Amino acid sequence: MSGQVLVLAKAPVPGRVKTRLCPPCTPEQAARLAAAALADTLDVVAATPVGSRVLVIDGGYPAPPGWKTRDQRGGPLGDRLANAFADGPAVPTVLVGMDTPQLTTAHLAEALRPVTTPDGPDAVLGLAEDGGWWALGLRRPADAEVLRDIPTSTAETGARTLAGLRGRGLRVALLPVLRDVDTVDDAYAVAGRCPPESRFARALAAVR
Template sequence: MSVPRIQLLLLAKAPVPGRVKTRLCPPWTPAQAAALAAAAIADTVEVLSATPAVARTLVADGALPAPAGWGRREQRGDGLGPRLAAAYADTARPGVATLLVGMDTPQLSVGDLIAAGAALAGCDAVLGPAEDGGWWTLGLRDPAAAEVLAGVPMSTPQTFALTRAALRGRGLRVATAATLRDVDTAADATAAAAARPDGRFARALSTMDPSTSTVDAER
């Protein structure tokens, strides 16, 4: 089975203070957490733009413009599972596989994406586990299969396992991509920055003093 033609999706939320990366507060303020989110989005856009694909689409929640040369769709649905399912449905292209990532892995590399896409040569789906039990990417040869996501509990330690079970329950052959670490906590942020020290996220993090940020947040 040959490697399919692939489009890339980025599911992201506008980096508005108080609406993104709230688990980073403390040690950082909501404004600083939003700045880190913006940097993470920028790093992810850079990597997706450098990865071979037939199309790239930002699936956005809030006032977040599409990068140059990208398409844009609004997120829709009540809850993350339905929003993910809608993202695949709203961007489906005949004969084109879909690989989706979120904004929580600024350490993502072009190699990670190419390897995930290549896995679709011998299976129907590829799922990339996150260290916290979730997942950072899902690639589908047939985007219609994403409808199973609407019934999967998201943001739990069992999300990866439940998603894989739901896909297999549909009769799909599921490959596993590399494991990455989502940025949810200060420790996660430090690890992600260390994994990609030349990225915008790492540079943004290096300008922030957590001890000062905690004091500012309490004023």
């Protein structure tokens, strides 16, 4: 399948990732959960047929063989998201984060297929249960400019992103709603939806 997948992630350093898991997790446990979630996500992207895979990272983290790596650029998250799209080639692109370790190759294929099909929609958006979004796919990466003006990490982020895309005249297809891992309750709910071999599920079981 043509196109590219971007994984926007933060290096799993204690005290810098998944701080909302603390307490009951220690910063070190939260970092191990973040590392496991990122590893699961990278595995799924690696197993998905796509033209290019890019890790867009805040901090130092080794990308898998065959991947490209780019540093995140910009201050606010909206700018970093828009820049992640802008800094690559002008090809159909799907961006996911590291907070949905229950992600599957079927989810990614469902996101890639519409924007890489000539008569498909202009964008796909995967809303999250907390009001955000877990995936954004764009036929034209330049359309990510809309993200710069949308507040992130709010209960309205997903709805405002959808409205912003449609406000640019884009045809948007919606993906399944997934749950992000932000809190410990999220972590247990998501782990229950992960496959048995999931690093994230094993890492969470070790915290108990």
